[in-house]
Structure formats: structure tokens, C-alpha cells
Amino acid sequence: MGSPPLIFLKHNIIYLKVFIIFFLSHVPNGTNLCPNHSLATLKVQRPPRLNSTNIVSSLETLGLDGYFSFENNHHAAKDFGNMYHFLPSAVLHPKSVPDISNTIRHIYEMGSASELTVAARGHGHSTQGQAQAHQGVVINMESLQRLEMQVHIGKTPYVDVSGGELWINILHETLKHGLAPKSWTDYLHLTVGGTLSNAGISGQAFQHGPQISNVYQLEVVTGKGEVVTCSEKKNTDLFYGVLGGLGQFGIITRARISLGPAPKMVKWIRVLYSDFSTFTKDQEQLISSENSFDYIEGFIIINRTGLLNNWRSSFRPKDPAQANQFSSDGRTLYCLEVVKHFNPDDTKTVNQSIENLLSKLSYIPSTLFLSEVSYVEFLDRVHVSEKKLQAKGLWEIPHPWLNFFVPKSRISDFAEEIFGNILTDTSNGPILIYPVNQSKWNNKTSLVTPDEDVFYLVAFLTSAMPSSTGTDGLAHILNQNKRILDFCATAELGIKQYLPHYNTQEEWQAHFGPHWKVFVQRKSAYDPLAILAPGQRIYRKATRTS
Incomplete structure (x- = not known):
């Protein structure tokens, strides 16, 4: 959307006023493609904005299969991150897709007379308030x-x-x-x-x-x-x-x-490394192999002692005697986690395949741990931990997570600074790290990734203890996250945030890079009033004041 040709109008004030009125009459109810500016600044006479009472009355007139709740909606102002709490005006509990379309169309037709926005909320696992809508409408998608x-x-x-x-x-x-x-x-x-x-x-x-x-x-x-x-x-x-x-x-x-x-069973294996370059070399080798494992991840263990003695009850070491002799000595260790699918009748063939794959890796021999579980048990493994944490009251606490895509060419630089200088204490949560092949990702989608054939997912899945002022407190972890972000920017590593979180449109524009133009065009085409997903903080709905 271009700007009015003011250079040709500056000598004709009357014509300029006519032009502005004409221009506004052809903008669909206050389109706004920038969160920091609004057509309200032009002070054009428009219908007054609706107050909360009128909004409730307006929504109540919709004939829906489901229903709205206007009170006791605090759950919709909370998510897994537990750091942002924006209370909506209403929560829609739809029973059909028309419930959703009718609600959004109604808000769209209100135009700029209403500040109502709409956020779709699933299981509430956002970490930065992305599924919240301050004084707007949250749609309970699980309905x-x-x-x-x-x-x-x-x-x-x-x-x-x-x-x-x-x-x-x-x-x-x-x-x-x-x-x-x-x-x-x-x-x-x-x-x-x-x-x-x-x-x-x-x-x-x-x-x-x-x-x-x-x-x-x-x-x-x-x-x-x-x-x-x-x-x-x-x-x-x-x-x-x-x-x-x-x-x-x-x-x-x-x-x-x-x-x-779908397989019925999996061989679930973990091995340890003490050298980062050897660890990443083996990971990269595995993801490029034709007949590799079916699942490849990894994580980092910082300054943990007695690691193998309480590794995990469901895992057993291949050689218990050697495992008992191993000590982490407070070193930073790198864990490769892999899985091979199988059905009971092909166990022998799968075991041979695993032996062949492991023989090409350079892990610490005494740290081979394995488990044999059902496919469902493996895929739903995190839920087991969730229930344990819920029982201890440690699930609904702040989770200041930080996720990156890091180019393969810079992963060593990233690790040297982050794990060598910034994260020197015990991490209060898992740190995942594993490579993926760019060729398997469709580059036509809105997701942006580093422009390299291989890049790494690095996820800092930290938890902050309530009321703590120490290294496990929210303030300390947020400061640590800022140091990581500052380093990535200063070192120009070419990283991209996954589950990105920014506060300004300039930052979002830098995030999307050459894809930003298409992103803006799509926003203008499919959500011209910036009604949807306000919690992402990319756009702000434009409103006009009288």
C-alpha cells in the first residue's frame, strides 16, 4: 500500500484534505501493517469505539452452536510460559467451524470502531503469550x-x-x-x-x-x-x-x-561424548546416511556429577561394570539420543543394523545405554515427566524458553561462547541440540530458516523457580537469554529464532528478511485489519478515534 503523493499536493491544501478523505474511504476499515502507527493519528471523524458493555451485547447476538464465556476467563490469560497474563473480554467455546467464522466476520465488520482482536488457543503451550488476546476474544480450539x-x-x-x-x-x-x-x-x-x-x-x-x-x-x-x-x-x-x-x-x-x-516397538539408545566437535560430526554423519536411525536428537549436560548412577530407570548400560566406573567429573557432556523402529519378528535384523551404525560412531564406549519400549511409550515420553512435575507442583511455573536454528557453519562458534562462557552453571532444564536437513523442509511456507543445507535446532528449555533470586530464578534466566541473543547478533551467526518472540516490527522484519515483503502482502490479503494472533506482537489492530 503506497503513500499519498504529497509532493504534488503541498501547494493545494484543499485538494490534500479531499484526497485524505477519499483515501481513507477506500482503506478497509483502518488497515494497519505496522504495530507502532495507526490511522487514528489523522483524527478523522468516525463512529465512537464500542465499550466493553456494547462488545458483550454485540457478541451475545450471534447465533452460535457453541457459546461465549465473559467471566472467570483467567485460564485464557495464562500459558505454559507463565510470564504473560493478558485477560480477554470473552472466550469462545465453538462447537462448529461456522461458530469461528461468524465470530471473526462479525468483528471484521465492526471495523475500527472496535479494538477487538482474536487469538486461537489450543492446549495453552505457548511461552510468550502468543495465544492471548488482551481485551479481545480467545477461541478455545480444543472445543x-x-x-x-x-x-x-x-x-x-x-x-x-x-x-x-x-x-x-x-x-x-x-x-x-x-x-x-x-x-x-x-x-x-x-x-x-x-x-x-x-x-x-x-x-x-x-x-x-x-x-x-x-x-x-x-x-x-x-x-x-x-x-x-x-x-x-x-x-x-x-x-x-x-x-x-x-x-x-x-x-x-x-x-x-x-x-x-507405524512400528510396534523401538530401540531407544543414548551415548555420551566429551568433545563437542566429535559429537556434532557423528550427528551429521547419521542424518546424511541412507539407512540411519529413525530418530536423531541430542542434548547437553552441564556440570552434572554422578550422572550415570541415576541416568534413568528405564535405561540399562550395555556394560554395567564399565558404566559404574565412569564419572562425569563435572564436565560438560554431550548426549546423542537415537531410536530405531522395529517389530518383534525382525529383532535380529534391527540389532545388526544398530550394531553397524554404532560401530561408526566415536562416543565414550562405557556410556552406551539402551531401552526397548513400545512406539507409543517412546513418543509420549515427555508426558510421563509432566505428570511427575505436576505432582510436585513444578509444572505450572515460568518457562523462559529460547529456541534457535543455527547454521552448521557456525555451530562451533555458537557452542564455544554459549557453553564455554555464558552457561557455566548447571542448566535448569534440558538443552536440546541436533541437526536437520534443509532439503526436507518446504521453503514455500512462512517459516524462515538459515540458508544452509544443514542447520541445528538448539533449544534452551529452562524452568524458573518461583520466588528464587538465584541462578534458577526468572530474572537470572532472562538475563542469560539476553546475553545469548546479544552474542548471536553481535557475532552475526545467521541464526533464526524458532517460536520467535520480538517486540518491534523492525526486529520482525529482520527475522523474515527477504520473506518480509510476502509476509506483509499476505497479511494485507487475509487479515487486513490485523485481527488475528495479537499475542505475536507483529501487528497492532488499527482503530480510529472520534
């Missing part, structure tokens, strides 16, 4: 779980699911047919719409790409309230825009997910 889940068995199997469905439920349903999605997240109690609006990453990404690379079709409600079915061949721009689009162009109400054969 749509009851919509029918359909598994299609054929040459190209898939499952059609609601955007509010949890991945754990999809797993159980598809397994009834011997099938399962190919790409996962580490935690399965997340909604489909939530992960597809970001990427959806786990240890299968090196082979199958993220979840957004394994979608055939979407049903989306745009910021105008339109219900649109889109795919690679139909409404293509919206399809790719919504995938990894941070909820900016539409709310995913239904998705068609690619499926593949």
Missing part, C-alpha cells in the same frame, strides 16, 4: 476435538482432523489402522493448529521434515471470517502462508495429515 477424525487408507494414507485435536489422540486413532503421522513434536499434548502455525519439530525432522512439510490440505478461517480450503494446488498462497505463519493469516480449523506405516 472442536469432538469433530470427526477420519483415517483414509490407500496408496497415499492420510488423516483428516480438527485443528483443535491433540496429536496424542491422532496417534491412538491412526494406530488402530497400523498407521501414524511421520513427523512429531517431542510433546504430543499439543493441538494440530498450534504446531502447524509454527513448524512442529522432533528427531524425525532430519528424515521427514517438520510437521508443516507433511500436510496435504487445510481448512482455514481468515481474518475476514471466510472459510477457505487450501492445498498445494488450491488457494496455494494461503496454504503456504498459514503453515508456519504464526496464526497471522488464518485459524486452522481442519488439516489433512500424511501417514505412514
Whole structure:
């Protein structure tokens, strides 16, 4: 959207006033593609903004299958991050997709007379308030779980699911047919719409790409309230825009997910390294091998002692005698975690394959730990830890997480500074690190990654203890995160944030880089009033004052 040609009008004040009025009359109710500016500054006479009473009355007039709640909505002002708390004016509990489209269309037609925005909330696992809407409307997407889940068995199997469905439920349903999605997240109690609006990453990404690379079709409600079915061949721009689009162009109400054969069991293996370069070399070798493991991740253990004595009850060392002699001595260690799928009747073949793969790696021999569990038990492993933490009251605490995509060419520079100088104390939470292949990621989506064939996911999944002023306190961890971000910027590592969080549009523009122009065009096309996903802080809805 261009600027008025003021250079030609500066000598004609009357004509300029006419032009502004004409221009505003052709802007759809106050389009705003910048969070720091609003057409309100022009002080043009417009209908007064609606107050909270009128907003409630207005929403109550909608004939819905579901319902709105206007009180006791504090749960919608809270998420897994537990750092941002923005109370909405209302929460929509939809029973159908028209409930969502009618609500958004109603707010869109209010135009700039209302400051109402809309946020889709899944299982509430955002960490920076991304699924919150201050004085707006939060849509409880889990209300749509009851919509029918359909598994299609054929040459190209898939499952059609609601955007509010949890991945754990999809797993159980598809397994009834011997099938399962190919790409996962580490935690399965997340909604489909939530992960597809970001990427959806786990240890299968090196082979199958993220979840957004394994979608055939979407049903989306745009910021105008339109219900649109889109795919690679139909409404293509919206399809790719919504995938990894941070909820900016539409709310995913239904998705068609690619499926593949599901194994019954997995061999789950962990080995340790004391040298970072050897650790990453082996990881990179594994993700480039044709017949590799089915899952490859890794994590970093900082200054832990007695590591192997309480490694994990479900794991056993290959050689107990050697394992008992190993001591971490407070060193930083690097753990490679891999999985091989198998069915009971091919155990011997799988064991031989594993032996062959491990023989090419340079891990510390006495630290080979393994476990044999069901496919479901492995995929749902984090939920076991969740229940233990909930029992101790340690789940609903602040989680100041920080996630990066780091180019392969700079991962050593990143590690040397971060793990050598910044993170010198025991980490208060897992630090994941593993490489993925760029070729498995669809570069047409809204997600941005480093421009290299291989890049690393590095995730600082820290937890802050309430009321603590020490190294496990929120203030200390946030300061540590800032030091990491400052170093990445100063060293020009070419990193990209995953689950990004910025406070200014300039930062967002730098994040998207050459993709920013397309991002802006899509916002203008599908959510011109900036109604959707205000918690991402990319755009601010424009309003006019009288």
C-alpha cells in the first residue's frame, strides 16, 4: 500500500484534505501493517469505539452452536510460559467451524470502531503469550476435538482432523489402522493448529521434515471470517502462508495429515561424548546416511556429577561394570539420543543394523545405554515427566524458553561462547541440540530458516523457580537469554529464532528478511485489519478515534 503523493499536493491544501478523505474511504476499515502507527493519528471523524458493555451485547447476538464465556476467563490469560497474563473480554467455546467464522466476520465488520482482536488457543503451550488476546476474544480450539477424525487408507494414507485435536489422540486413532503421522513434536499434548502455525519439530525432522512439510490440505478461517480450503494446488498462497505463519493469516480449523506405516516397538539408545566437535560430526554423519536411525536428537549436560548412577530407570548400560566406573567429573557432556523402529519378528535384523551404525560412531564406549519400549511409550515420553512435575507442583511455573536454528557453519562458534562462557552453571532444564536437513523442509511456507543445507535446532528449555533470586530464578534466566541473543547478533551467526518472540516490527522484519515483503502482502490479503494472533506482537489492530 503506497503513500499519498504529497509532493504534488503541498501547494493545494484543499485538494490534500479531499484526497485524505477519499483515501481513507477506500482503506478497509483502518488497515494497519505496522504495530507502532495507526490511522487514528489523522483524527478523522468516525463512529465512537464500542465499550466493553456494547462488545458483550454485540457478541451475545450471534447465533452460535457453541457459546461465549465473559467471566472467570483467567485460564485464557495464562500459558505454559507463565510470564504473560493478558485477560480477554470473552472466550469462545465453538462447537462448529461456522461458530469461528461468524465470530471473526462479525468483528471484521465492526471495523475500527472496535479494538477487538482474536487469538486461537489450543492446549495453552505457548511461552510468550502468543495465544492471548488482551481485551479481545480467545477461541478455545480444543472445543472442536469432538469433530470427526477420519483415517483414509490407500496408496497415499492420510488423516483428516480438527485443528483443535491433540496429536496424542491422532496417534491412538491412526494406530488402530497400523498407521501414524511421520513427523512429531517431542510433546504430543499439543493441538494440530498450534504446531502447524509454527513448524512442529522432533528427531524425525532430519528424515521427514517438520510437521508443516507433511500436510496435504487445510481448512482455514481468515481474518475476514471466510472459510477457505487450501492445498498445494488450491488457494496455494494461503496454504503456504498459514503453515508456519504464526496464526497471522488464518485459524486452522481442519488439516489433512500424511501417514505412514507405524512400528510396534523401538530401540531407544543414548551415548555420551566429551568433545563437542566429535559429537556434532557423528550427528551429521547419521542424518546424511541412507539407512540411519529413525530418530536423531541430542542434548547437553552441564556440570552434572554422578550422572550415570541415576541416568534413568528405564535405561540399562550395555556394560554395567564399565558404566559404574565412569564419572562425569563435572564436565560438560554431550548426549546423542537415537531410536530405531522395529517389530518383534525382525529383532535380529534391527540389532545388526544398530550394531553397524554404532560401530561408526566415536562416543565414550562405557556410556552406551539402551531401552526397548513400545512406539507409543517412546513418543509420549515427555508426558510421563509432566505428570511427575505436576505432582510436585513444578509444572505450572515460568518457562523462559529460547529456541534457535543455527547454521552448521557456525555451530562451533555458537557452542564455544554459549557453553564455554555464558552457561557455566548447571542448566535448569534440558538443552536440546541436533541437526536437520534443509532439503526436507518446504521453503514455500512462512517459516524462515538459515540458508544452509544443514542447520541445528538448539533449544534452551529452562524452568524458573518461583520466588528464587538465584541462578534458577526468572530474572537470572532472562538475563542469560539476553546475553545469548546479544552474542548471536553481535557475532552475526545467521541464526533464526524458532517460536520467535520480538517486540518491534523492525526486529520482525529482520527475522523474515527477504520473506518480509510476502509476509506483509499476505497479511494485507487475509487479515487486513490485523485481527488475528495479537499475542505475536507483529501487528497492532488499527482503530480510529472520534
